[in-house]
Amino acid sequence: MTDACLTFRDLTLGYGSHPAVHHLNGVVKKGSLTAIVGANGSGKSTLMKGVVGVLKPMAGAATKAGDAQIAYLPQQSELDRTFPARVVDLVSLGLWPKRGLLGRFTPQDRGVVSRALAAVGLEGFDKRGIDTLSGGQLQRALFARVLVQDAEIILLDEPFNAIDAKTVIDLVALIKRWHGESRTVMVAVHDLDLVRAHFPETLLLARRPVSWGPTAETLKPENLLKARRFEEAWLDDAPWCETDEIGHVHGHASDHAHDHPSRVA
């Protein structure tokens, strides 16, 4: 396909010998806006880490088209809020892909940063210490950093957790703006109403892909039921998963990726 932005080929990601995302195949189209839906432990965060490259795949591959930059907002940020930095310092980290280690920040760069702060509703916050921000304000600042990164692919891992309704509306508007700019956006979300209202496509995960396509199709009751009945726990004595490809052998919690019913409760 010519307009593929991300391609998953038999992608298996996990921890130790246990897969958390199992044999994912498919294509994320360039400029698409996809919600990733699934229960806790269904592999949403793991998938994003795999795409960013923080986690190496156990088998298969996630390949991106060309040299597309990725902006990634993790769910469990390792951000140290006690570190003496101002909001503008945090948001300026987003200039890294453009300026790298030694590139000097230009007046235009500073303009980009202050416009990003304005876009997320944080005008006048640039000199504030990050330890004085509320949870929602910090999330807005992190969205501003994503804006500054100006990446073609944007991955947001549960960005609406513990965020008030007003802020969610603002952040969704930003996501739609990115979609309008034909960036490829994937967002892990729990609120199905939000998904139905704003996301054209949905990937439903339950450690393996349950369904992937237009949101209305994917979020049909039978798919949701299927997604709910998955085995969250690892089984230490699970048999090894033998795939056809030589050299891609690993353990997992069920008999085989494409043939799960024996394990489903």
Added chain:
Amino acid sequence: MLYDHLIAPFVEFGFMQRALAGSLMLSAGACPVGVFLMLRRMSLAGDAMAHAILPGAAAGFLLYGLEIVPMTIGGLIAGVIVALGAGAVSRFTIQKEDASMAAFYLISLALGVLIVSLRGSSVDLMHVLFGTVLALNDEALTLIATIAGTTLLLLAVFWRALVAECLDPLFLRSVSRLGTPVHFIFLGLVVLNLVGGFQALGTLLSVGLMMLPAAAARFWTSRVGPMCALAVAIGFASCIAGLLLSYHASLPSGPAIILSAGVVYLASILAGPRGVLRARVRHHRHRTA
């Protein structure tokens, strides 16, 4: 009068000039490194590393006597082994870095004391442990200058990565591969500055000039750059005050320098804008927004 007490000792005596030059250069490199150690919550790791250097320095001492170059190289090797060993254990096993660092430095320290006792008397051990800033020779000064220069250069080059690695390591990993190299470069700088300090202050006290000014500066500012500059300034002031104190009161110079920094630290706790008094003061008036 003031001249006699504050300036004359440095003008009249060569050993005081050397001590001043050595300790000031040491502060210029070690204090900013201390700021980052503190911000990474690794203050005690610096202490552990200082102990870890001992067997290397002691081995150099055993083979070549009280010579700066072999002792420095030995200390550097021992420090790097312990830093890499502790780092590797924490990276590849479930044990965290605090435990592995403690284990490695304790082994290292015991080994060091053993090596020193093989050859010398307890006077020699005291010398390695506490140093002699008043007996710095040209070789030692050159070494300290090189270490300070290298440290400032590397800090300037990797500044942005170091700040990013402290502030948001996962973000840095998502945009760059520099995270791990920067961590090890930084650990290298810690070892280098401790080794640079041990000739002047001894292995046990060299970490004091690294950590105390940094810890004191934390109470005065909430930005990294000014914090490093302030730490260096506090380091300078402590060195000058410590050397004068040691000159006038005939006290050992190393402890005098570190205690001067300690006084600044205690004063900062009380008086700094982020210190205990200001935080306790009830604001009777507040703004409308």
